[in-house]
Amino acid sequence: MSTLLELKNIGYSYHSLHGETVALRDISFQVRQGEFVAIVGPSGCGKSTLLSIIAGLLTPELGTIAVNNPDGTLHYPKVGYMLQRDHLFEWRTVYRNAILGLEIHHMLTPDRLEAVNRLFMEYGLEKFRDKRPSELSGGMKQRAALIRTLALDPQLLLLDEPFSALDYQTRLMVSADICKLIRAAGKTMIIITHDLSEAISLADRVIVLSGRPATVKTEMAIKLSIQDDTPLAARNAPEFQQYFNRLWEVLTHEA
Ligand code: ADP
Ligand code: MG
DSSP states (O other): OOEEEEEEEEEEEEEETTEEEEEEEEEEEEEETTOEEEEEOOTTSSHHHHHHHHHTSSOOSEEEEEEOOTTSOOOOOOEEEEOSSOOOOTTSOHHHHHTHHHHHTTOOOHHHHHHHHHHHHHTTOGGGTTSOGGGSOHHHHHHHHHHHHHTTOOSEEEEESTTTTSOHHHHHHHHHHHHHHHHHTTOEEEEEOSOHHHHHHHOSEEEEEOSSSBOEEEEEEOOOSOOOSSHHHHHHSHHHHHHHHHHHHHHHOOO
């Protein structure tokens, strides 16, 4: 698989009247086309800052982000962002929420709307088009939020602790469901989570960050022998506990 993104020696600080907060220091890693990368690290270490830099919302003070598209061009991949909670607006129907991104970007073209309709069918939300978000289950809301994100046809999906508002059981189901749909859509994904088990069960590779300023402590490729549809199956794979223990050690060991 070819490299989509390459971060080299990224550094970032916030400046305020009270001084400087160094958030990221010397962050380097690559993301391959179609890969799922999970980023874990202590709260406040700089994970959201890093994602904002990858999204192009913040400009790094130091270092570079290189992009290599499969067609040889160097334009930045189109990025879709999914945040904590689903951020669906209650005053809009589910369908009007799903097309909100298209509306904002003036992209309400027939083929985009057709793609949205297809996703409503595929994701079993057809009957809920005209409902309000509060009438949907947590899992259906996340699916609707995913449609809104995919409607813009991003190449790279950035998820910032997207399931943290859900209770544990719902989260197991919904996270597996959403990631499966993102894989089926052929997208590349970077997901931030503070849940190590979630990272191991969803990602092809886990990157562990240190406390602030965040640096890359380790990267670990994940290969589970059980490839199953149920979220619990991955967690029962014999390698799961080993990955967990190794990553836990890195995560909790302060240099
Ligand atoms: P995480 O997502 O890992 O919890 P963040 O990237 O949100 O961490 O924040 C990293 C550090 O930068 C924190 O100490 C936070 O207080 C600080 N920070 C985040 N945003 C700002 C900002 N806009 N101005 C100043 N400091 C900020
Ligand atoms: Mg954060």
